[in-house]
Amino acid sequence: xxxxxxxxxxxxxxxxxxxxxxxxxxxxxxxxxxxxxxxxxxxxxxxxxxxxxxxxxxxxxxxxxxxxxxxxxxxxxxxxxxxxxxxxxxxxxxxxxxxxxxxxxxxxxxxxxxxxxxxxxxxxxxxxxxxxxxxxxxxxxxxxxxxxxxxxxxxxxxxxxxxxxxxxxxxxxxxxxxxxxxxxxxxxxxxxxxxxxxxxxxxxxxxxxxxxxxxxxxxxxxxxxxxxxxxxxxxxxxxxxxxxxxxxxxxxxxxxxxxxxxxxxxxxxxxxxxxxxxxxxxxxxxxxxxxxxxxxxxxxxxxxxxxxxxxxxxxxxxxxxxxxxxxxxxxxxxxxxxxxxxxxxxxxxxxxxxxxxxxxxxxxxxxxxxxxxxxxxxxxxxxxxxxxxxxxxxxxxxxx
Numbered sequence: 001x002x003x004x005x006x007x008x009x010x011x012x013x014x015x016x017x018x019x020x021x022x023x024x025x026x027x028x029x030x031x032x033x034x035x036x037x038x039x040x041x042x043x044x045x046x047x048x049x050x051x052x053x054x055x056x057x058x059x060x061x062x063x064x065x066x067x068x069x070x071x072x073x074x075x076x077x078x079x080x081x082x083x084x085x086x087x088x089x090x091x092x093x094x095x096x097x098x099x100x101x102x103x104x105x106x107x108x109x110x111x112x113x114x115x116x117x118x119x120x121x122x123x124x125x126x127x128x129x130x131x132x133x134x135x136x137x138x139x140x141x142x143x144x145x146x147x148x149x150x151x152x153x154x155x156x157x158x159x160x161x162x163x164x165x166x167x168x169x170x171x172x173x174x175x176x177x178x179x180x181x182x183x184x185x186x187x188x189x190x191x192x193x194x195x196x197x198x199x200x201x202x203x204x205x206x207x208x209x210x211x212x213x214x215x216x217x218x219x220x221x222x223x224x225x226x227x228x229x230x231x232x233x234x235x236x237x238x239x240x241x242x243x244x245x246x247x248x249x250x251x252x253x254x255x256x257x258x259x260x261x262x263x264x265x266x267x268x269x270x271x272x273x274x275x276x277x278x279x280x281x282x283x284x285x286x287x288x289x290x291x292x293x294x295x296x297x298x299x300x301x302x303x304x305x306x307x308x309x310x311x312x313x314x315x316x317x318x319x320x321x322x323x324x325x326x327x328x329x330x331x332x333x334x335x336x337x338x339x340x341x342x343x344x345x346x347x348x349x350x351x352x353x354x355x356x357x358x359x360x361x362x363x364x365x366x367x368x369x370x371x372x373x374x375x376x377x378x379x380x381x382x383x384x385x386x387x388x389x390x391x392x393x394x395x396x397x398x399x400x
Contacts, residue, residue, distance in 0.1 A: 079100040083154065085157065091108060094106075096153035096167075099152075101171075103185060119185075120187065126173060127195045127196075130195050164178075164179065165285075172195060172196065174199055176285060191287065193214070193221060196217065197290075200213050205313055205331065208224070211307060212307070213306065218293050219298075294327040305319040305352065308353055308354065308360075314330065314331055317382075319353050325350075326373070326382060327339060327340075327342045330380065340379075343382060346364070348367035350362050350364050351365040352397050358376075359373065359375060360372070361373075363397050365395050369388050370394060371387070
C-alpha cells in the first residue's frame with residue numbers, strides 16, 4: 001500500500017500547504033495544483049500545473065490578463081489561461097485561454113526561453129443560428145453557467161504528426177492546427193460537435209484516435225483520422241485568408257443508429273468553394289463515435305471533468321462533477337468505447353485525476369482532498385478509496 005505525504009511546506013494532520021508536492025513511497029513524485037484565491041497570482045510560470053504535459057506550469061484562471069515569464073522576459077498571455085502543452089520536439093508551447101478563447105503559441109529558444117508569441121485565428125460559432133433561435137437564456141445559464149455563448153479555448157494536444165488539436169468548450173468546436181516557424185499557428189481544419197456538448201479535455205489513444213470528454217453533455221467523443229469524402233483547404237486559399245474546411249459530423253439515419261444499434265455518422269461540409277479533396281485521408285479527423293461517458297447516463301447538474309487511459313490503454317477513466325463519480329469505460333479493438341461502471345470518487349467536485357500504474361489518484365476541489373483507488377488490471381474497475389490526503393482545493397495533478 002502506498003503512503004502519501006508532503007515534501008514541501010508545513011505538514012499538519014496530513015495537510016499539504018498549497019502548491020506543495022505529495023509523493024508515493026514508490027518514489028513517484030506528484031505535483032499538486034491548488035486553485036484557491038489565496039495563492040500567489042501568476043501567468044504561465046506560476047499557479048496551476050499543466051496536467052499530463054510534463055509538469056509545465058501555467059496560469060490560474062483570472063479575469064485580468066496574465067503574463068508569461070521565462071529567462072527574465074515577460075510575454076503577454078490571454079485572459080484566464082487554463083492549459084499549456086509542450087511540442088513533442090520542444091520547439092514551442094501552446095496556451096489555451098478560457099477567458100477570451102485565444103489559442104497562443106510561444107516559440108522556444110534552445111534554453112527554453114519564450115522568444116516569440118503568435119495568436120491563432122479566432123473561432124467562429126458554428127451553431128450561431130441555433131444559439132440565436134434559443135430564446136431560453138436562463139436555460140443556457142443553468143446548463144453552462146454562462147450566457148450568451150462565448151469562445152472558450154480549453155485544452156490542447158500535440159498530435160504524433162506534429163499538428164496541434166485544441167478544444168473550444170464554448171463553441172462546441174475542435175480545431176486542428178499546423179505549425180510554421182516564424183508564423184505560428186495555421187488552422188488546418190475544424191470538427192463541429194453537437195450543440196451545447198462542450199468539448200473539454202482530450203487524450204490521444206495508441207490506436208490513432210483522439211478521445212474527448214465533453215463538459216456539458218457528459219459524453220465521450222472519439223475522433224478518428226481518415227473520415228471519408230472530406231475536403232481540405234488549398235494552400236493558396238489558406239494564404240488568401242479563407243477559412244479552412246469545417247467538418248460537421250451528423251447521424252446518417254434519423255435516430256443516429258445502424259440496424260445493429262451502433263451509432264453511425266456521415267460528414268457534412270460547411271466551407272468556402274476554394275477546396276479540394278484531401279491528398280491524405282489520414283490528415284482529416286472526423287467523429288467516429290459519440291456516446292455517454294457514464295454507465296447510468298448524465299444526471300442534472302453533472303459536468304464532465306477529466307479523461308485518462310489505463311497503462312495498457314484498454315480502459316478509460318472519466319470523472320464527473322456534480323454526481324462526484326468516476327466512470328470506467330472499455331476501449332474495444334475497433335477503438336469504440338463502452339461504459340462499464342460508475343463509482344463514487346470519494347470527495348466533492350473531482351476536477352482532475354491521474355493513472356499511476358494500477359492506481360487512480362483523484363483531486364477534489366471543493367472537499368480539498370485527494371483520493372487513491374486501486375485498479376483491477378483485468379476488469380479495469382477501481383476499488384476504494386484506499387487512502388485520502390487533505391490538500392487545499394486541488395485542481396490538477398502531474399507526475400513531477
